[in-house]
Amino acid sequence: MTPAINLLKKNKIKFEIHKYDHDPLCTDFGNEAVEKLGLDKNQVFKTLLVELTPKELAVGVVPVSSMLSLKEIASALKAKKAVMADKQEAQKVTGYLLGGISPLGQKKKLKTVLDESAFNFKTIFISGGKRGLDIEVSPNDIKKLLNAVTYNIST
Numbered sequence: 001m002t003p004a005i006n007l008l009k010k011n012k013i014k015f016e017i018h019k020y021d022h023d024p025l026c027t028d029f030g031n032e033a034v035e036k037l038g039l040d041k042n043q044v045f046k047t048l049l050v051e052l053t054p055k056e057l058a059v060g061v062v063p064v065s066s067m068l069s070l071k072e073i074a075s076a077l078k079a080k081k082a083v084m085a086d087k088q089e090a091q092k093v094t095g096y097l098l099g100g101i102s103p104l105g106q107k108k109k110l111k112t113v114l115d116e117s118a119f120n121f122k123t124i125f126i127s128g129g130k131r132g133l134d135i136e137v138s139p140n141d142i143k144k145l146l147n148a149v150t151y152n153i154s155t
Contacts, residue, residue: 002105003095003102003105003106004104004128005105005129005135007104008135008145013141015136015141017135017136018128018135020033020036021036027099029099030044030046030064033125039125041063041065042063042117042121043124043125044125045062045115045118045125046127047059047101047103048061049085049101050070050073050074050084051082052079052082057085057090058079058111058112058113059113059146060153061103061113061114061115061118061142066117068154069154070084072151072155073113075151076149076153077113094108096129097130099131100130100133102127102128102129102135103148104126104129104145105129112148113149113151113153114139114151115153115154116152118139118142119139119140119150121139122138123138124138
């Protein structure tokens, strides 16, 4: 069990686990999940970390089919600007490896913005906390559990 799954269980949130064989040579983790699980790339979401200030990181959750708008995530969090977080820092702060960073169960609770397109679906797929593991869960449950802001942060 990963911290993400443990958090869902602890809060009695309904979810489904979807596993696939991760190719260690693949670095396009979101698209790999889409292909191996046979899913809609608009319904599979990736977790990206941004830096708002040198000491403050935040999380953006956007569809695999899109790019994260740094301008929009900064606006959603009322910050002057946002830049992509350093990969090593992202792993250290979340406790997860790249390609397996879940918005749930991170070591430190960070401000989170969930792209509003998530609400086009009854359930969405997010990383379960390790490569080759996705969780299908309601976007409403993610929003509530993480106290996430919803905003159009994808381009």
